[in-house]
Amino acid sequence: MRAEVQARAQLSKTKRGNAFKEMCKGRWREFRREPSAFFFVMFMPVLWMAILGFAFSGAKKERYGVGWLSSAPNISVGANAIHNALKNNPQIKLVEGDTATLDLSLIRGEILIVISPPVNDDGWHYKLDETNREATRARTALDDIVQAAAGRQDVLNVAEDHVTVPGTRYIDFLVPGLVALSIMTSSLFGVGATIVVNRRENLLKRYLVTPMQPVAYILSHIVGRFFILAVELAAILIAAFAMFKFQVQGNLLSFAFVAALGAATFTSLAMLCGSRTSNMAVMNGMTNLISVPMMIVAGVWFARSNFPEWIADPAAYLPLTALVDALRRIALEGASLGSITQQIMILFAYLVVTTLAAKRLFKWY
Amino acid sequence: MASSALNVALSARGLTKYYGELKAVDGISLTVDHGSCVALLGPNGAGKTTTVEMLEGLLPPDSGEIEILGQSLARDRRYILEQIGVVLQETTLYKRYTVAETIALFASFYKSALDPHAVITRLQLTEKTNTQLRHLSGGQRQRVYLACALVNDPRILFLDEPTTGLDPQARRAIWDLVTELKQEGRSILLTTHYMDEAEALADRVLIIDHGKVIAEGTPQQLIRDTCGDMVKQVRHGTLEDVFIKLTGRSIRES
Numbered sequence: 001m002r003a004e005v006q007a008r009a010q011l012s013k014t015k016r017g018n019a020f021k022e023m024c025k026g027r028w029r030e031f032r033r034e035p036s037a038f039f040f041v042m043f044m045p046v047l048w049m050a051i052l053g054f055a056f057s058g059a060k061k062e063r064y065g066v067g068w069l070s071s072a073p074n075i076s077v078g079a080n081a082i083h084n085a086l087k088n089n090p091q092i093k094l095v096e097g098d099t100a101t102l103d104l105s106l107i108r109g110e111i112l113i114v115i116s117p118p119v120n121d122d123g124w125h126y127k128l129d130e131t132n133r134e135a136t137r138a139r140t141a142l143d144d145i146v147q148a149a150a151g152r153q154d155v156l157n158v159a160e161d162h163v164t165v166p167g168t169r170y171i172d173f174l175v176p177g178l179v180a181l182s183i184m185t186s187s188l189f190g191v192g193a194t195i196v197v198n199r200r201e202n203l204l205k206r207y208l209v210t211p212m213q214p215v216a217y218i219l220s221h222i223v224g225r226f227f228i229l230a231v232e233l234a235a236i237l238i239a240a241f242a243m244f245k246f247q248v249q250g251n252l253l254s255f256a257f258v259a260a261l262g263a264a265t266f267t268s269l270a271m272l273c274g275s276r277t278s279n280m281a282v283m284n285g286m287t288n289l290i291s292v293p294m295m296i297v298a299g300v301w302f303a304r305s306n307f308p309e310w311i312a313d314p315a316a317y318l319p320l321t322a323l324v325d326a327l328r329r330i331a332l333e334g335a336s337l338g339s340i341t342q343q344i345m346i347l348f349a350y351l352v353v354t355t356l357a358a359k360r361l362f363k364w365y
Numbered sequence: 366m367a368s369s370a371l372n373v374a375l376s377a378r379g380l381t382k383y384y385g386e387l388k389a390v391d392g393i394s395l396t397v398d399h400g401s402c403v404a405l406l407g408p409n410g411a412g413k414t415t416t417v418e419m420l421e422g423l424l425p426p427d428s429g430e431i432e433i434l435g436q437s438l439a440r441d442r443r444y445i446l447e448q449i450g451v452v453l454q455e456t457t458l459y460k461r462y463t464v465a466e467t468i469a470l471f472a473s474f475y476k477s478a479l480d481p482h483a484v485i486t487r488l489q490l491t492e493k494t495n496t497q498l499r500h501l502s503g504g505q506r507q508r509v510y511l512a513c514a515l516v517n518d519p520r521i522l523f524l525d526e527p528t529t530g531l532d533p534q535a536r537r538a539i540w541d542l543v544t545e546l547k548q549e550g551r552s553i554l555l556t557t558h559y560m561d562e563a564e565a566l567a568d569r570v571l572i573i574d575h576g577k578v579i580a581e582g583t584p585q586q587l588i589r590d591t592c593g594d595m596v597k598q599v600r601h602g603t604l605e606d607v608f609i610k611l612t613g614r615s616i617r618e619s
Contacts, residue, residue: 018473019473019474021473022469022470022473023470023473026459026462026466026470029461029462029466030459030461033461033497034461201455201456201457202453202454202455202456202457203456203457203458203459205423205453205456206451206453206456206458206513207474208422208423209421209422209423209446209449209451209453209523210446210471210474210475210517211443211446211447211474211475211476212473212474365423
C-alpha cells in the first residue's frame with residue numbers, strides 16, 4: 001500500500017505528441033540494436049560496390065573462352081598459324097577437344113564459341129549461340145584475330161582516346177544504382193517485416209487498447225526510415241569516395257531529397273505489402289515478387305537500354321527505375337530537380353497510391 | 366437500481382457476435398462491481414476471448430451494449446482507453462527494449478501516467494530496469510506486461526490468462542499483486558484456464574460455453590450448487606470439478 005501511495009504521489013502529466021516521439025526513438029533503438037539490420041543496411045551495399053567496382057575497374061579487357069575442334073586429322077600450315085595466334089592472344093582462352101567435349105563446355109558456359117579448322121577444304125566454321133550477347137562479342141574478337149592471322153591488313157589507322165574522368169566510369173554508374181537498391185530493400189525488408197512481426201506477436205493489438213493514435217505508429221516507421229536512410233546514404237557515399245573517389249556531380253541536397261522521396265515511396269509500398277498478413281513467408285514472397293523483377297529491369301547493374309524496348313520502355317514507370325534514373329542524372333550529369341520532374345512525379349504517384357491503399361487495407365490484428 | 370449502478374465499473378448487456386454463420390457470442394450479459402474481480406472461465410472456443418475483445422473495444426459487438434465507468438464504449442472509447450489497463454494473451458513486446466524503455470513507451474500513450482520508475486519498483490523489477498526484455502525470465506516478462514497495463518493508474522484491468530506458462534512462484538507473485546490491486550479499489554476482469562487461480566482471486570465466476578453464460582456465482586456457491594453430492598462423498602470440491610461437470614470432458618481444440 002505504501003508503494004501505491006508513493007506511486008500516486010509521483011503521478012505526472014505527460015503531454016500529447018509524446019507517444020510519437022517515444023515511438024520514433026524506439027525505431028532508431030531497434031535499428032541500432034539489431035545487428036543484422038545494421039549489417040544489411042551498412043555493409044551489403046558497400047560490399048557490392050567494392051566487389052563490382054574493383055572487378056570492373058582497371059584496363060582489363062574481356063576474356064573469351066574459345067573451343068578449338070582438334071579432331072581434324074591433317075591440319076594445314078595456315079590453320080597452324082591461326083591456332084598459334086589464338087593461343088598467344090591474351091583475350092582468348094583456348095580450349096582444345098573433340099566435338100563431344102566442346103559441346104559440353106559450351107553447355108556449361110566454359111566456352112562461348114567453337115572454331116573448327118577446315119576439313120577437306122570446306123572452310124572455317126564457328127559455332128555459337130546467337131542470342132547470347134557475350135558469345136557474339138566473342139565472335140567479333142575471335143574473327144578479328146583469325147582474319148589478321150590469315151593475312152588481312154587494316155585499311156584505316158584509328159587512334160583511341162581513353163576516358164578516365166570521374167563521372168564516366170562503371171563505378172560512377174553503379175553507385176547511384178546501389179543507393180536506390182539499398183533504399184528499396186531496406187524499406188521492403190525492414191519496415192514491412194517489422195510490421196508483420198508486430199502484428200503476429202499481438203503488439204499492434206496491444207497498442208489498440210491504449211489511447212495512442214495509431215497514426216503515430218505508422219508515422220514513426222516513416223521517420224525511422226529517414227534515420228536509417230541518412231545512415232545508409234552516408235555509408236555508401238563515404239565508402240564510394242574513399243575507395244573510388246566517387247563524387248556526386250549535382251547538388252547533394254537534391255540527391256538527398258530524391259533519396260528521401262524514394263525511401264518514403266518504398267516504405268509506403270512495404271506497408272501495403274504488410275497491411276494484412278501476419279505470416280512472414282507470405283510477406284517475404286510478396287516482397288521478393290516485387291523487388292526481384294525490378295532489380296533486374298530497373299538498370300541497377302547495367303543500362304536499361306540493353307533490354308529490348310518492350311521491356312525497357314514500360315520499366316521506366318517502375319518506382320525503382322524512376323529512383324535509379326533520378327539519382328543517376330543528379331550524380332552523373334549534375335541534373336537539377338527541375339529537369340527530372342518525370343521521375344519525381346512517378347515516385348510521388350506511387351507514394352500517394354500506395355499510402356491510400358495501405359490505409360484502406362491495413363489490419364491491426 | 367440507481368444505487369447499484371453507482372457500484373458498477375463495467376456492465377455489458379446482451380452481447381452477440383457472429384463470425385459468418387457461427388454465433389461465437391450469444392447474448393452474454395455481465396457486470397463487474399467496483400473493487401471486485403470477476404473471472405471468465407470456459408473451454409477453448411467457448412467465446413471467452415471474443416467477449417473480452419468486445420469489452421476492450423477491439424471488436425464491435427453485432428448487438429448489445431457495453432458501459433464502462435458510466436460511459437458507453439461505443440461513444441467514448443477514447444476516454445475509456447485512458448482508464449483501463451490490459452494484459453493480452455501471447456503478446457510479445459520489443460525484445461531489444463529495456464524494462465525502463467518499454468514502460469516509458471507505454472507511459473507516453475496516456476494523458477496522465479505514473480512515473481515509470483515507480484511502476485518498476487512496485488513490480489519488483491528494479492534490478493532489471495536496464496535489462497533488455499529478451500534477457501528476462503517468463504515471470505519477469507509477465508511482470509513487465511503488467512507494468513505496462515498499470516502505468517496509467519487504471520481503474521479497470523483486463524487480465525487475459527496472466528499466469529499461463531509461469532512457474533508456481535511467479536504465479537503466486539502475480540496473484541499477490543492482483544489481490545493488492547483489488548484492495549486498492551481497482552476492478553478486474555480475469556480470463557483464465559486455471560481453476561485455482563479463479564478460486565483464489567475472483568469474487569464472482571462466470572462459466573461460458575457455446576457463447577452463453579451457463580453458470581454464475583461466487584466460487585463457493587458454484588461448488589456447493591453443482592458438486593454438492595460429490596463433495597460430501599469424496600473430498601473438498603474444487604472449481605475444477607464444477608467446470609468439468611458443466612462443460613463435459615471432451616477435449617476442445619483452440
